[in-house]
Amino acid sequence: MSKYFYLSIFFITTHIAAVIxxxxxxxxxxxxxxxxIYNEFSPVFYKEGIVFCxxxxxxxxxxxxxxxxxxxxxxxxxxxxxxxxxxPRILAREVTTSFNDGPATFNENGNIxxxxxxxxxxxSMRNIADTNNKLGIYSAELIDGKWTNIKPFKYNNSIYSFxxxxxxxxxxxxxxxxDMPGGIGGMDLYYCDMRNDGxxxxxxxGPVINTQRNESFPFACKYGKLYFASDGxxxxxxxxxxxxxxxxxxxxxxxxxxxxxxxxxxxxxxVLDSTLENGYFSSNRLKTDDIxxxxxxxxxxxxxxxxxxxxxxxxFYDEHQRLTDTVPVVYQWDFGNGILRIGPEVxxxxxxxxxxxxxxxxxxxxxxxxxxxxxxxxxxLENINQAYINSYNxxxxxxxxSFEGIITDLKxxxxxxxxxxxxxxxxxxxxxxxxxxxxKGVYTVRLGLFGEKDTAGIIPKICVMKKINIYDDFEKxxxxxxxxxxxxxxxxxxxxxxxxxxxxxxxxxDNLSGRQKGKIEGVFNKYGNKTLQxxxxxxxxxxxxxxxxxxxxxxxxTEIKLEIVLYSEKNEMIDGKMLLAEEWARELSFYFKNKGxxxxxxxxxxxxxxxxxxxxxxxxxxxxxGEIEFIFMNK
Numbered sequence: 001m002s003k004y005f006y007l008s009i010f011f012i013t014t015h016i017a018a019v020i021x022x023x024x025x026x027x028x029x030x031x032x033x034x035x036x037i038y039n040e041f042s043p044v045f046y047k048e049g050i051v052f053c054x055x056x057x058x059x060x061x062x063x064x065x066x067x068x069x070x071x072x073x074x075x076x077x078x079x080x081x082x083x084x085x086x087x088p089r090i091l092a093r094e095v096t097t098s099f100n101d102g103p104a105t106f107n108e109n110g111n112i113x114x115x116x117x118x119x120x121x122x123x124s125m126r127n128i129a130d131t132n133n134k135l136g137i138y139s140a141e142l143i144d145g146k147w148t149n150i151k152p153f154k155y156n157n158s159i160y161s162f163x164x165x166x167x168x169x170x171x172x173x174x175x176x177x178x179d180m181p182g183g184i185g186g187m188d189l190y191y192c193d194m195r196n197d198g199x200x201x202x203x204x205x206g207p208v209i210n211t212q213r214n215e216s217f218p219f220a221c222k223y224g225k226l227y228f229a230s231d232g233x234x235x236x237x238x239x240x241x242x243x244x245x246x247x248x249x250x251x252x253x254x255x256x257x258x259x260x261x262x263x264x265x266x267x268x269x270x271v272l273d274s275t276l277e278n279g280y281f282s283s284n285r286l287k288t289d290d291i292x293x294x295x296x297x298x299x300x301x302x303x304x305x306x307x308x309x310x311x312x313x314x315x316f317y318d319e320h321q322r323l324t325d326t327v328p329v330v331y332q333w334d335f336g337n338g339i340l341r342i343g344p345e346v347x348x349x350x351x352x353x354x355x356x357x358x359x360x361x362x363x364x365x366x367x368x369x370x371x372x373x374x375x376x377x378x379x380x381l382e383n384i385n386q387a388y389i390n391s392y393n394x395x396x397x398x399x400x401x402s403f404e405g406i407i408t409d410l411k412x413x414x415x416x417x418x419x420x421x422x423x424x425x426x427x428x429x430x431x432x433x434x435x436x437x438x439x440k441g442v443y444t445v446r447l448g449l450f451g452e453k454d455t456a457g458i459i460p461k462i463c464v465m466k467k468i469n470i471y472d473d474f475e476k477x478x479x480x481x482x483x484x485x486x487x488x489x490x491x492x493x494x495x496x497x498x499x500x501x502x503x504x505x506x507x508x509x510d511n512l513s514g515r516q517k518g519k520i521e522g523v524f525n526k527y528g529n530k531t532l533q534x535x536x537x538x539x540x541x542x543x544x545x546x547x548x549x550x551x552x553x554x555x556x557x558t559e560i561k562l563e564i565v566l567y568s569e570k571n572e573m574i575d576g577k578m579l580l581a582e583e584w585a586r587e588l589s590f591y592f593k594n595k596g597x598x599x600x601x602x603x604x605x606x607x608x609x610x611x612x613x614x615x616x617x618x619x620x621x622x623x624x625x626g627e628i629e630f631i632f633m634n635k
Contacts, residue, residue, distance in 0.1 A: 042103035053102035223430025581606030
């Protein structure tokens with residue numbers, strides 16, 4: 001008998017969409033209110049127009065000017081029609097000093113302003129070129145049409161400057177530039193978070209963003225993108241505009257805006273509207289600082305790949321088994337962790353990507369003696385090389401559903417831009433999005449991604465899609481005789497424990513018939529309080545009988561589909577790589593597949609409990625930690 005045996009394993013591969021060369025995406029033109037003589041820069045949206053900083057002469061101001069040192073003030077223009085603008089005017093006398101004022105930033109409601117000005121404004125005969133009179137950040141509040149309660153930023157200092165502030169849309173973080181000690185270069189970018197009605201200690205954005213030269217003029221926009229100007233990162237010359245984003249706690253490498261926006265001159269002070277497709281920026285490419293408008297051409301993705309589920313289930317067999325027909329033998333497959341399977345052909349599901357060792361022994365069935373030496377097979381499994389849309393597969397009409405695009409298994413590609421299509425074309429977005437589907441049906445959600453440009457100027461362009469089932473309503477299944485929800489049993493001897501009992505919540509979607517509901521209830525009502533128990537080895541044997549009955553239900557009623565959803569806290573990671581809930585979800589998939597379940601009838605998914613992930617079945621602010629959801633529906 002041959003001592004060689006063969007193992008057949010088939011792997012799924014996927015195709016990453018073609019790459020594209022960088023092309024100018026923006027149409028740029030100067031604004032009509034530009035003076036052509038004076039300097040205008042740092043535009044921001046405010047009410048019906050734009051606030052900007054300028055040394056434009058205002059005859060109503062009494063102050064000092066000379067030919068070499070111009071004072072900057074905060075001006076306001078109101079849009080009239082599609083392309084017209086009012087004449088620029090001073091925004092407010094109450095925030096105008098005899099020194100430099102601006103740039104400014106506003107909260108979303110427009111009633112809180114943070115702006116720059118010189119720290120010392122008392123001297124009537126001053127030298128505005130005095131480098132000792134540093135710029136600081138000040139705040140003001142709009143009350144009854146007047147800017148009042150003017151206060152200095154708590155970290156202002158007479159020795160170094162705090163400049164170009166920018167509030168995030170939610171007002172909970174402020175970005176700014178400063179030359180304070182401890183930085184990386186001349187001017188560095190910092191942020192402060194709002195804590196207990198006050199700004200927390202400044203945080204340097206670090207060496208990925210800050211260089212040994214100067215970074216300034218930050219703009220914090222929707223979806224967490226941060227635009228800024230730098231003369232330290234590689235660009236076209238002078239100050240160039242870049243953007244970055246904090247993903248998984250790390251800032252991505254700054255992305256250089258294309259050559260329609262950036263030039264060999266200084267380009268800085270950018271602002272974008274809520275679509276991230278239109279905005280304004282400053283440039284001195286025409287010799288003075290001027291404001292330009294820009295608009296982006298629509299982004300399209302074609303040939304989007306369908307989201308594929310990673311498959312770790314395979315059939316193992318000995319291709320030479322016929323040579324042993326004259327001898328009754330036992331084929332024993334050892335998959336590690338005490339998992340043994342008997343037979344010339346067996347099925348096995350691995351728990352996830354990794355390196356595994358499978359051992360095969362062939363023994364005489366009568367004597368138990370080994371006929372063939374043990375053969376070992378090395379199995380190396382990887383996740384499919386693809387982008388990933390993390391979301392519920394099932395939701396309710398008119399109920400917000402969350403989507404996450406952060407998690408990808410793309411090799412060698414760092415994501416810089418997210419574009420989402422919820423049925424109305426691709427729109428710029430962030431890694432976390434939400435939308436509402438108005439009607440019952442099956443919807444296709446598409447996620448387009450740009451990656452970091454390589455040394456040849458090529459930008460990876462990837463697109464993935466998945467289908468979402470939307471129902472009109474659902475019914476929460478209350479167990480008969482189950483009484484109140486069982487008290488959660490959980491070991492608390494460490495911050496992270498794999499030994500947990502999860503309480504089951506069950507839901508019927510509105511396309512199930514009464515007969516189907518009755519069959520499901522029949523299974524559940526056999527068990528009283530319903531829980532699933534897990535430990536470091538996976539599913540506890542105490543849960544096997546219940547799961548086996550669910551599997552039998554699915555096999556006998558092939559029109560029924562089950563979605564299982566699990567949750568873990570943000571800090572519940574396994575070896576810093578996988579969420580505990582994802583591990584539980586894999587264990588359940590592992591169990592169902594090994595029992596021969598049609599995987600079109602079953603899906604299991606783990607989520608982290610976060611502000612972004614909205615649960616369509618749980619009332620707002622209701623805890624779901626320590627719980628697992630069984631969602632039944634018709635295919």
